[in-house]
Amino acid sequence: MTDLIAGLGIALVLEGLLWALAPNLARRVVAEIATRGNGGIQATALGAVALGVFLVWLARG
Template identity: 50%
Template structure:
C-alpha cells in the first residue's frame, strides 16, 4: 500500500510540474487530446498502462 501511495504522489508531482513550469504547453496538449479520436486515446492509454506495469514488474520482480 505504501508503494501505491508513493506512486500516486510521484504522478501528481510530475503532472503538477508540467502545469507549473509549462502551462502553455499543457494547454496545447489538452487541446490536442480533446481533438484526438477515442480509439487513439484508448490505444495510447493501454500502451502507457502496459509500459507502466512492465516497468514496475521488472523493478519489483
Template identity: 40%
Template structure:
C-alpha cells in the same frame, strides 16, 4: 499499500511539473487531446498502462 500511495504521489509530482513548469505546453496538449479520436486515446492509455506495468515489474520483480 505504502508503495501505491508513493506511486500516486509521484504521479502528482509529474503532473505538477507539467502544469506548473510548462503551462502553455499543457494547454496545447489538452487542446490536441480534444481533437483526437476515441480509438487513439484508448490505444495511448492501454499502451501507457502496459509500459507502467513493465516498468514496475522490472524494478520490483
C-alpha cells in the same frame, strides 16, 4: 499499500511539474487530445498502462 501511495505521489509530482513549468504546453497537449478520436486515445492509454506495468515489474523484480 505504502507502495501505492508512493506511486500516486510520484504521479502527482510529475503532473504538477508539467503544469508548473510549462502551462502553455500542457494546454496545447490537452487541446490536441480533445481533437483525437476515442480509438486513438484508448490505444495510447492502453500503451501507457502497459508501459507502467512493465516499469513496475522491472522495479519490483
